[in-house]
Amino acid sequence: RDLFKQSDVEAALNAAYDNYKGLQEGKNADYIPALAKVDSKIYGIVLVTADGKVYTKGDVTTEVSIQSISKVFTMAKVIEESGADSIFNNQGVDATGQAFNSIVAIEQNKGAEMNAMVNPGAITATSMVKGETYDEIWGKISGFYNDFAGRQLTVLSDVYQSEAESNQRNQAIGRLMYAYGKIKSNPDRATDIYTRQCSVGVNAKDLAIMAGTLANGGKNPLTGKQVVKTENVPEILAVMATAGLYDDSGKWLYRTGLPAKSGVGGGIMAVSPGKFGIAVISPPLDSAGNSVRAQKAIADISNALGGNPLASKPLK
Numbered sequence: 001r002d003l004f005k006q007s008d009v010e011a012a013l014n015a016a017y018d019n020y021k022g023l024q025e026g027k028n029a030d031y032i033p034a035l036a037k038v039d040s041k042i043y044g045i046v047l048v049t050a051d052g053k054v055y056t057k058g059d060v061t062t063e064v065s066i067q068s069i070s071k072v073f074t075m076a077k078v079i080e081e082s083g084a085d086s087i088f089n090n091q092g093v094d095a096t097g098q099a100f101n102s103i104v105a106i107e108q109n110k111g112a113e114m115n116a117m118v119n120p121g122a123i124t125a126t127s128m129v130k131g132e133t134y135d136e137i138w139g140k141i142s143g144f145y146n147d148f149a150g151r152q153l154t155v156l157s158d159v160y161q162s163e164a165e166s167n168q169r170n171q172a173i174g175r176l177m178y179a180y181g182k183i184k185s186n187p188d189r190a191t192d193i194y195t196r197q198c199s200v201g202v203n204a205k206d207l208a209i210m211a212g213t214l215a216n217g218g219k220n221p222l223t224g225k226q227v228v229k230t231e232n233v234p235e236i237l238a239v240m241a242t243a244g245l246y247d248d249s250g251k252w253l254y255r256t257g258l259p260a261k262s263g264v265g266g267g268i269m270a271v272s273p274g275k276f277g278i279a280v281i282s283p284p285l286d287s288a289g290n291s292v293r294a295q296k297a298i299a300d301i302s303n304a305l306g307g308n309p310l311a312s313k314p315l316k
């Protein structure tokens, strides 16, 4: 028996797509010059059930840069390699309550309590991936992303170039995390690999399959490959739930209960454990840096399908 009725999922996707297609709120990120040029009208929704059914609506083929959503997968790699305590004991797992690239947050906590879903904790996570050379580390990170997506992803070189030329703030964040001893060596290399990971191109279907892998105990529901150990999935989702939508994560959790992650490229992916992964791409962002349409569409669809993992019914 399928986890969901096909007509229920289709109706939920259609309704959300139509309801928010005309919404004009938000604007593309522009602090990375290449992102300002991305077509604001891209709008696609994909839901992948834990039993491997794929539902699509709108533009599900155009790629945008994955940006901060990459933080989930690099952190997952560190947890796979070094255990769940590694990030807990180094950058910590608490929310900063500040913008994703806040330097004040680092200073307040001397580099601790830097959830890996915001830049200081994420650049630190990238620095923790084991390997001798840039190429070796990058090969491991990109190969891991490919396993989540079930296909070979590529770096959008215009986005990488643009961010590499304008990421002085992230370079400062990397060096500050090095100064506080959270990054052990090569902070500039970590920031550059982080910039590259943020430039990986994904479409809405890729992101939904990646989320679907986390919804299915770490096993890609389309390729059947066990990408992360099942035992590591709850910790990955916990970090997402705490800070996946930065300092709007509380509002998001209140509305949906879903661990999720957004990126300034306009994507959001969310995970309903044991049920589905869902992703929406729509570049215009709100002031916290989260896609306006993606938040609304995912919340509606998940609520229509009973996706909130915090909800229960009395037994009798």
Ligand SMILES: NC(=O)CC[C@H](N)C(=O)O
Pocket: 067, 068, 069, 100, 101, 119, 163, 170, 195, 198, 262, 263, 264, 265, 289
């Ligand atoms: N929130 C994001 O998506 C930020 C990612 C972006 N590459 C940055 O570091 O600024």
